[in-house]
Amino acid sequence: MKLSQRITHLTEGGSDGWDVFYRARQMISDGYAVTELTIGEHDIRTDASILEAMDLSARQGHTGYAMVPGTDLLRDTVAARLRARTGIPTTRNNVLITPGGQSALFAAHVAVCDPGDVGLYLDPYYATYPGTIRGAGAVARSIQTTAENAFQPRAEQIEAAADGAVSLLVNTPNNPTGVVYSRQTLEGIAEVCRQRDLWLISDEVYDTQVWEGEHISPRTLPDMAERTLVVGSMSKSHAMTGSRCGWIVGPEEVISHLINLATNTTYGVPGFIQDAASFALNAGNDLEEQIAEPFRRRRALAVGILDAQNTIEMVPAQGAMYLMLDIRATGLSGDEFANALLDSHAIAVMPGESFGSAAAGHIRVAMTIDDERFASALSTICTFAAELAEHHAVVS
Ligand code: PMP
Numbered sequence: 001m002k003l004s005q006r007i008t009h010l011t012e013g014g015s016d017g018w019d020v021f022y023r024a025r026q027m028i029s030d031g032y033a034v035t036e037l038t039i040g041e042h043d044i045r046t047d048a049s050i051l052e053a054m055d056l057s058a059r060q061g062h063t064g065y066a067m068v069p070g071t072d073l074l075r076d077t078v079a080a081r082l083r084a085r086t087g088i089p090t091t092r093n094n095v096l097i098t099p100g101g102q103s104a105l106f107a108a109h110v111a112v113c114d115p116g117d118v119g120l121y122l123d124p125y126y127a128t129y130p131g132t133i134r135g136a137g138a139v140a141r142s143i144q145t146t147a148e149n150a151f152q153p154r155a156e157q158i159e160a161a162a163d164g165a166v167s168l169l170v171n172t173p174n175n176p177t178g179v180v181y182s183r184q185t186l187e188g189i190a191e192v193c194r195q196r197d198l199w200l201i202s203d204e205v206y207d208t209q210v211w212e213g214e215h216i217s218p219r220t221l222p223d224m225a226e227r228t229l230v231v232g233s234m235s236k237s238h239a240m241t242g243s244r245c246g247w248i249v250g251p252e253e254v255i256s257h258l259i260n261l262a263t264n265t266t267y268g269v270p271g272f273i274q275d276a277a278s279f280a281l282n283a284g285n286d287l288e289e290q291i292a293e294p295f296r297r298r299r300a301l302a303v304g305i306l307d308a309q310n311t312i313e314m315v316p317a318q319g320a321m322y323l324m325l326d327i328r329a330t331g332l333s334g335d336e337f338a339n340a341l342l343d344s345h346a347i348a349v350m351p352g353e354s355f356g357s358a359a360a361g362h363i364r365v366a367m368t369i370d371d372e373r374f375a376s377a378l379s380t381i382c383t384f385a386a387e388l389a390e391h392h393a394v395v396s
Pocket of ligand 1: 099100101102103171174175203233235241245
């Protein structure tokens with residue numbers, strides 16, 4: 001039987017740059033002790049207080065269908081959070097609760113892209129982006145950012161790619177680069193969106209993990225609230241990846257249509273999960289800071305380790321739970337380096353190439369293991385890179 005183009009072309013096929021990830025997984029299931037620095041998942045579990053709120057809600061009967069747009073309580077809580085963080089007027093009518101940020105990214109593209117429209121995204125990119133855009137029926141077009149500009153996109157690059165485009169997807173703090181977009185970068189992005197009449201889909205799921213500079217939501221820039229769809233999530237801020245709870249914040253008209261989409265796709269998010277999320281968001285900043293703290297600490301450790309060597313260059317690690325390391329001095333691609341590192345030291349990292357071509361010659365290191373093992377693995381990576389670089393200098 002014939003399958004739809006949309007489903008068969010969702011991924012581009014092949015496993016470019018992901019081989020090392022699957023090899024590490026296989027080694028682990030074969031019983032090898034692999035230091036796993038590939039995936040963006042906390043090394044702590046959801047806080048007990050949040051689980052208690054979830055348990056209480058479920059026991060009180062919030063296990064039936066919940067309101068499709070989200071409970072009033074959670075929509076109000078998310079709206080209040082955005083008002084407090086941005087000063088932009090936001091009510092529950094601007095909020096749709098979704099099963100995680102990923103589903104919000106998909107819904108946002110469905111809301112603004114017609115079949116065949118171009119959806120822009122920036123390379124390097126979070127692995128699902130092109131598939132999400134294609135899944136929504138649009139044509140995914142990437143824009144290369146450069147290591148030389150710390151992977152901050154320039155307005156003229158976006159402008160040059162904008163023909164036929166209806167949307168631009170951005171992510172700050174950024175996965176995989178760890179970069180936080182500057183006000184200047186965001187103003188450039190906003191300017192192109194206004195000029196070329198683009199929707200801006202702003203993935204802000206790492207907004208509580210900022211180590212340097214400040215997180216600026218582009219929705220706050222002049223005339224941007226009317227054309228920006230903010231994607232948020234409980235996954236990273238509250239270590240609730242498995243709870244699948246996120247949101248889209250945007251203009252009321254868009255949200256009203258997105259509620260129809262939710263009615264016909266997800267049919268909402270479990271009530272006890274939403275109650276747990278409301279509890280967690282109302283628990284205030286301390287809880288969020290507590291969850292971000294291990295990454296802040298490890299990022300500081302990493303800066304110390306990397307400052308003491310001169311083979312690897314670190315892309316400024318300003319936010320999110322990753323380090324993007326430039327290993328081009330070794331003469332290897334990110335893919336070759338990651339495979340060699342796994343073979344020789346049983347340390348698994350992601351090749352930059354798995355996030356597009358702009359991060360070729362880089363590796364992404366997730367800061368998701370305890371401090372001591374993290375520091376030790378990073379030191380090993382540095383020594384390994386230095387040896388390779390020395391060999392490379394001799395042979396070339
Ligand atoms: N955006 C980015 C940049 C991510 O890294 C992730 C998860 N790794 C998501 C969105 C989706 O997160 P979730 O669906 O768990 O909210």
